[in-house]
Amino acid sequence: MTRRMAALPAALLVAAVVLPIVLSDYRTGRLAAVGAYFIAILGLDLLLGRGRQVSLGHGGFMALGAYTTMILVARHGLRDVATIPVAACVAGAAGLVVALPSLRLRGIYFALATFGLAVSIPPLAQKFDGLTGGSTGIAFYGSSHETGSGGSVRLVGLSLSHTQWTYALTWAIAAALFPFAWWVARKRRPTTLLAVASAAYAGVAGSLVAIDLAFFSPNAIPLEVSLYLAAAATLGLYGSIWGALLGAFVVEYLGDLVGQIPRVPASGPGPTTFVFGALLVAFVLARPLVATISRRKLPWRGERS
Amino acid sequence: MAGFAAHVVTGLASGGIYALLALGLVLTHRSTRTLNFAQGELATLSAFVCWALTAHGWAFWPAFGVTVLLSFGGGFALHGVVIRPVEGGSPVGVVLLTVGLLLAINGLDAWIWGAGAKHVHDPFSTATVHVAGGALSKQSLWTAGVALAVSLVVGALLARTKLGLGLRAAATSPVEARFAGVPVGALVATAWGLAAAVGAVAGVLASPTFGLEPNMMRTVLLYAFAAALLGGLRSPLAAVVGGFALGVALELLDAYVHWIDGVLRPPVAFALVLTLLLARPGRLVGPERWAA
Amino acid sequence: MPLLELRGLDARYGDTQVLHSVSLTVDDGDFVAILGTSGAGKSTMLRAISGTVRSSGEVTFEGERLYRRTPEGMARRGVAHLPQGGGALRALSVLDNLRLGAWTQRGTSARDLVHVFEMFPMLYDRRRDRAGSLSGAEQHLLALGRAMMAKPRLLLVDEPASGLEPAVARSIGSTLHVLNERGTTIVAVEQTAGLALAAAKRTIVLDAGHVVRTD
Numbered sequence: 153m154t155r156r157m158a159a160l161p162a163a164l165l166v167a168a169v170v171l172p173i174v175l176s177d178y179r180t181g182r183l184a185a186v187g188a189y190f191i192a193i194l195g196l197d198l199l200l201g202r203g204r205q206v207s208l209g210h211g212g213f214m215a216l217g218a219y220t221t222m223i224l225v226a227r228h229g230l231r232d233v234a235t236i237p238v239a240a241c242v243a244g245a246a247g248l249v250v251a252l253p254s255l256r257l258r259g260i261y262f263a264l265a266t267f268g269l270a271v272s273i274p275p276l277a278q279k280f281d282g283l284t285g286g287s288t289g290i291a292f293y294g295s296s297h298e299t300g301s302g303g304s305v306r307l308v309g310l311s312l313s314h315t316q317w318t319y320a321l322t323w324a325i326a327a328a329l330f331p332f333a334w335w336v337a338r339k340r341r342p343t344t345l346l347a348v349a350s351a352a353y354a355g356v357a358g359s360l361v362a363i364d365l366a367f368f369s370p371n372a373i374p375l376e377v378s379l380y381l382a383a384a385a386t387l388g389l390y391g392s393i394w395g396a397l398l399g400a401f402v403v404e405y406l407g408d409l410v411g412q413i414p415r416v417p418a419s420g421p422g423p424t425t426f427v428f429g430a431l432l433v434a435f436v437l438a439r440p441l442v443a444t445i446s447r448r449k450l451p452w453r454g455e456r457s
Numbered sequence: 458m459a460g461f462a463a464h465v466v467t468g469l470a471s472g473g474i475y476a477l478l479a480l481g482l483v484l485t486h487r488s489t490r491t492l493n494f495a496q497g498e499l500a501t502l503s504a505f506v507c508w509a510l511t512a513h514g515w516a517f518w519p520a521f522g523v524t525v526l527l528s529f530g531g532g533f534a535l536h537g538v539v540i541r542p543v544e545g546g547s548p549v550g551v552v553l554l555t556v557g558l559l560l561a562i563n564g565l566d567a568w569i570w571g572a573g574a575k576h577v578h579d580p581f582s583t584a585t586v587h588v589a590g591g592a593l594s595k596q597s598l599w600t601a602g603v604a605l606a607v608s609l610v611v612g613a614l615l616a617r618t619k620l621g622l623g624l625r626a627a628a629t630s631p632v633e634a635r636f637a638g639v640p641v642g643a644l645v646a647t648a649w650g651l652a653a654a655v656g657a658v659a660g661v662l663a664s665p666t667f668g669l670e671p672n673m674m675r676t677v678l679l680y681a682f683a684a685a686l687l688g689g690l691r692s693p694l695a696a697v698v699g700g701f702a703l704g705v706a707l708e709l710l711d712a713y714v715h716w717i718d719g720v721l722r723p724p725v726a727f728a729l730v731l732t733l734l735l736a737r738p739g740r741l742v743g744p745e746r747w748a749a
Numbered sequence: 750m751p752l753l754e755l756r757g758l759d760a761r762y763g764d765t766q767v768l769h770s771v772s773l774t775v776d777d778g779d780f781v782a783i784l785g786t787s788g789a790g791k792s793t794m795l796r797a798i799s800g801t802v803r804s805s806g807e808v809t810f811e812g813e814r815l816y817r818r819t820p821e822g823m824a825r826r827g828v829a830h831l832p833q834g835g836g837a838l839r840a841l842s843v844l845d846n847l848r849l850g851a852w853t854q855r856g857t858s859a860r861d862l863v864h865v866f867e868m869f870p871m872l873y874d875r876r877r878d879r880a881g882s883l884s885g886a887e888q889h890l891l892a893l894g895r896a897m898m899a900k901p902r903l904l905l906v907d908e909p910a911s912g913l914e915p916a917v918a919r920s921i922g923s924t925l926h927v928l929n930e931r932g933t934t935i936v937a938v939e940q941t942a943g944l945a946l947a948a949a950k951r952t953i954v955l956d957a958g959h960v961v962r963t964d
Contacts, residue, residue, distance in 0.1 A: 208556065264682055267679065267682075268731070279724075382553065423568050425567065430561045431557075432553060437539065439543075439550060622845060622848055629838060636832060639849070
């Protein structure tokens with residue numbers, strides 16, 4: 153890796169350590185969410201930048217990962233961290249199921265299929281409520297030795313709150329997954345593989361969200377999130393690490409930003425959704441121009457699509 | 458058995474809405490090769506406009522008519538402003554653009570009219586018709602009837618009129634059509650206008666039963682996609698028939714198979730989508746020159 | 750006044766200049782054959798006239814200088830361009846293809862359809878079939894039929910008989926001759942001289958984008 157490339161994981165590591173110390177638990181929690189979105193968007197970037205396909209269902213894959221974690225911890229007593237790889241596999245398997253019928257056809261059928269997935273997950277979760285707790289959701293309150301929730305966690309001699317712990321976990325995993333994604337993107341890969349990897353990334357992200365919240369329900373990740381993630385990956389000029397980071401921050405904080413605009417009602421999702429959509433439309437329209445600019449500035453890009 | 462008839466009628470009513478939306482999807486797909494993810498939101502927007510007109514004192518039918526006309530114009534303009542510039546670009550880009558439109562229109566609806574459901578009283582009567590000892594909802598009959606009528610009108614337009622011939626030519630072989638003197642650009646925009654108008658009908662029909670709120674067409678879009686896929690996204694006839702059939706099938710499954718209830722409709726439609734994709738020949742072959 | 754006048758027509762594909770200052774005059778009722786080897790720019794010349802490719806230079810039709818030309822716009826003016834292979838709309842039926850030919854005409858086209866079917870009975874037999882299912886020869890005839898429906902003032906036809914059996918080629922040649930007799934001005938592009946000698950009144954030869962011989 154060039155020095156510029158190595159700088160990023162190093163910077164992430166530093167941020168992971170410093171920020172939660174100075175920020176409140178609430179703010180730290182939001183930064184943990186940013187981390188989860190970042191992982192999901194990395195997955196989208198892989199698929200979008202290299203495979204030229206978009207997933208409109210990454211929220212659904214996240215939900216699958218989240219439910220995997222919740223079910224394994226709450227009903228089977230596994231350690232939360234141990235469920236993360238399982239969540240990745242479950243989401244990846246779902247990605248395969250969706251990818252196989254749709255990617256064999258030329259065109260954008262994968263987007264259609266993933267959209268269907270995103271719309272279908274909440275009803276499925278409600279239906280199989282024996283497993284998922286239905287609409288009321290599922291929570292885990294294990295002892296801190298199992299889950300770290302509810303109490304503080306001891307890590308390298310420091311006492312961390314639950315949120316600080318999930319924050320650290322999230323960003324550590326993000327830092328590890330980024331070079332892996334870079335490695336996957338280096339060569340041409342079959343699009344199906346990219347789709348599965350992309351879904352797996354989302355599964356990890358969902359798992360981390362569940363660990364942070366210690367709770368999950370069918371509407372914890374609504375359809376909007378899938379669309380926001382796709383929009384954020386696009387806005388972040390897919391293929392670029394800075395873009396993925398920017399996209400993650402936008403997904404989490406755009407609502408706040410929009411609420412700051414005078415005469416825009418801060419309550420209600422309408423204006424935020426509108427701005428997201430308008431930005432995406434404007435971006436795609438301006439893309440030829442943006443592409444020329446970005447090609448010069450941003451590192452870590454595969455073949456430009 | 459009377460219950461069965463009532464279920465079929467209800468299924469035809471919701472199926473009619475799926476059919477109209479699917480028809481719009483096929484029209485936009487054939488003319489511009491893109492999946493218009495904003496189709497549902499456009500229909501919702503039209504429904505809000507119609508409601509707003511009636512809230513301002515307009516009678517239903519004039520409001521409906523004006524809404525359909527405005528929607529046609531809106532679809533026509535939308536194509537020119539937002540779709541035409543990216544028509545030659547990557548398909549993923551255009552899909553993302555329509556997703557952006559989905560979000561923007563959805564957000565706009567919520568911004569202007571709020572996220573709660575508006576009460577829309579049935580434009581057709583709330584009475585029931587008694588047939589064979591069972592009660593059929595007049596509302597459902599009217600809905601299914603209007604959907605069928607609009608589908609037939611559009612079908613006749615496509616098959617028998619000069620405009621329809623031009624639309625079909627522009628959709629299937631735009632290059633050759635231009636040599637024949639067909640103004641392909643204008644006709645493609647017309648197809649989008651037509652799709653928006655058909656969507657407007659769907660939205661207005663859906664308001665009383667599905668509840669008029671910004672997310673009204675969110676899952677319906679999935680059903681419409683499934684119906685459109687039945688015709689390979691190419692056949693308007695198959696999309697319409699598929700829509701009605703899907704509506705009835707979902708309703709009957711819901712009513713008669715115990716472990717499937719209303720909640721499971723989206724997953725059923727999703728499974729149908731995957732199955733249809735699996736069943737298609739390896740490459741989308743067909744009369745079109747260009748790939749999907 | 751000539752029907753069509755080209756002056757100093759230049760055309761390029763990318764960096765390659767394909768037509769060099771081509772000039773040509775076509776009178777009403779003419780039948781001009783344009784010959785040349787492949788790559789000489791013959792097709793490009795027709796495309797430049799109909800506006801399918803960009804070109805610089807003067808194109809004057811019916812005394813009017815035409816600046817920005819498009820195929821559909823030219824078709825509405827009465828200039829029909831039949832590209833190589835005929836340009837049939839493969840997804841539509843034969844009948845639809847013919848009806849499409851009359852798209853620029855006002856009023857109904859039923860009588861014109863009858864004339865076309867009289868001239869090409871085989872098209873009548875296959876009128877409901879998809880145009881794409883026709884053989885190459887039949888598609889050429891379909892293209893001619895479509896052109897007849899359009900009743901153009903000027904017909905630009907690109908290799909009307911290429912790849913066809915001599916018998917079919919002759920039949921196409923005689924069809925064009927009949928059209929010309931009935932008043933349609935024709936500019937036909939060809940690689941071989943067969944059609945030219947048979948039906949055309951004038952011959953032009955293009956070589957590497959230059960007009961090298963005219964009658």
